Amino acid sequence: MSEGRVRIVLVDDHSLFRGGMRMLLGREAGFEVIGEAGDASEGIKAVARLAPDVVLLDLNMPGMSGAEAARILAEETPDVRVLMLTVSEDAEDLFAALRAGACGYLLKNIEAEALIAAIRSAAAGESVISPRMMGKLLSGVRAETPAPAREVPESERLTPREGEILALIARGKSNKEIARALEVAESTVKIHVQNLLRKLGLASRVQAAVYAVERGLGGE
Known part of the structure; x- marks a missing residue:
């Protein structure tokens, strides 16, 4: 990030949506929309030319798909x-x-405040998934993880x-x-989350959720 600013490129085939996003993000301190594109191919070129911190990428666009563009960006501009x-709320699209190589998957009905927080988290190196999609992610992990839970080391x-x-993160x-749910302050939860990520050597809530599901936690 340049001097603490998050530099963003928008890639979406709907110009009205891009315009609305540009206005929203432009009002946010520390954000700068440095470019935009109406399709995936032009988006890849814009990213190569402008070297943003974060790309907001639509999934279903004419021509190249967003998933294919994400793969190319991960190979050519891994930073x-x-x-x-x-x-799309389709689990196959999520996976x-x-x-x-996408670091996150957000739905367009996301609240503005949550979107801003997600972009900041992504720029800081974290993974972000819309809560509505987390259940589908975890269902997929459960389906692919039949092995019994291993004992967690004392450390x-x-x-x-x-x-x-x-367990609640896993849900x-x-x-x-x-x-x-726990009748505590949200700031207290944040501290606990930071502590458990540190203890488990994990980098994000997504990793924590997967870790929990692999060990049989998070069941209703």
């Missing part, structure tokens, strides 16, 4: 963080985007509260929802 921003042991929060709950 650029690719966030899919789409209307295709993540396998292609990785979590406190009872951290274990509760890890796709946000910090606000976890705070409400």
Whole structure:
């Protein structure tokens, strides 16, 4: 990031949507929309030319798909963080985007505040998934992970509260929802999440959710 600013390129085939996003992000301190494109091919060229921190990439566009564009961007510009921003709630689209190298998958009905937070998280190196899609991600992980849970080493042991929060993360709950469920402050939840990620050597909530599901946590 340049002097703490997050430089963004928009890639979407709907000009009105790009215009609205440009206005929204332009009002946010620390964000700068440095380019845009109406299709994936032009988006790849814009990214190569402008070297943004984050690309907001639509999934279904005429010509090349967003997933294919994400794959090319991951190969050619690996330092650029690719966030899919789409209307598709299809699990296959989610997995295709993540396998292609996208660092996140957001739905276009996302609230503005949540979008801003997701872009900041992506720029900081984290993975972000819309809560509505987290369940589909975890269902896929469960289907591919039949092996029994292994014993967690002593050094990785979590406190009872951290274990509760890890299980709720595995169910796709946000910090606000976890705070409400446990009747604690959201800031307290954030501290617990940071602590459990550190103890488990994980980098993101997505990794924490997968870790939990692999160990049989998060069941209703």
